[in-house]
Amino acid sequence: MGPELTGPEPMKVKSDPRTWGDATKLVRGGLDRSAHGETSEALYLNSGFVYDAPETAERRFAGEDDGYVYGRYGNPTVTMFEERLALLEGAEACYAVASGMASVFGALACQLKAGDHLVSSKALFGSCYQIVTSILPRFGIRTTLVDGTDLDAWKEAVTADTKCVFLETPSNPGLEILDIEAICAIARSKGATVVVDNIFATPILQRPLTYGADVIVYSGTKHMDGQGRVLGGAIVSTRKFKDELLKPFLRHTGPSISPFNAWVLLKGLETMKLRVEAQSHAALTVAETIATLPGVERVLYPHLDSHPQAALARKQMRLGGTMVSFEVSGGKQKAFEVLRRLRIIDISNNLGDAKSLMTHPASTTHRNIGAEARAAMGITDGMLRLSVGLEDVADLIGDLKQAVVS
């Protein structure tokens, strides 16, 4: 928390934010008004801070006064964003960073050292896959990849030696659903910390902490902004994990979020529930429609009956999410034709946006991992991934029909 501001004593009795519903938390959580009494959260676009006396600076550096010292260590706007997200998750703490990848790398690297063992699901976002299979091993961290849907594989891979478990559910782009509760129980029995990439589900639809996860990583870039403007990320954890592991690692390595970006994300959170719910309802309708189109071999959507883990998805996700993946017959050539024919939906690898966006994962987000790893994740050349936005569903369905059915 920041220093006490010298404004007028609050006149009103305030209710306890922890008793609020999600929508109230998203609009008002973490709000820390300055002495000016601004309605909207203030943007503190500054890198440094000044002190009234050398003793104040000394106390702050000694940790005896929790005021701000430097932008890389903290900023009042960033704090508001962190507190709002922690409140929503029912978590003790949150640490905001520059991007989703900074959150993934920070959450893993802050707790691992040479010789440690990490077990991860193998259906991962491209850059997460690079961190697990290539970057962390360079520092002497041993990693094991498992088929995330196979609980026996987790039981076999997680040993007394395992320090950390990492998983992504739903996965990008295959929309695999992993049993968070069961995997956390396996990890817990061996004393390993569980980090969940909850980027696809968002905290609106899925709460990994309630299933036993220790740490959650987010990309603010996706649904939190939701309007394609800024990069950002956040790590949700216990107070102890933040203070003892994240702070020493992140403060000195410097993946800080810009206060401006934190401010955009803070305002994005205010509408995130509305957007994610509306986009998820639209995505279900879109998925049901795509499934009826000729030339479509397979549709993957967590709450569609045909999804291999539909029951699990309904248990741990409140709605099916904003993402739909599908496979057209005819491989890459046909997939590219569909993309070229789109008249409303844009070709883009971004997601969670108000604008509907479609990408061909095999040639973009999952290009670098290679054909073999793609095959192991079920990413075929005919697969397309659609991020459903806020346009009229009828317009999206019209666009998809004319693009898919040639």
Ligand SMILES: *Cc1c(COP(=O)(O)O)cnc(C)c1O
């Ligand atoms: C986008 C994404 C990331 C990385 O987030 P950035 O903000 O782009 O760094 C990590 N994991 C998943 C599942 C993602 O979709």
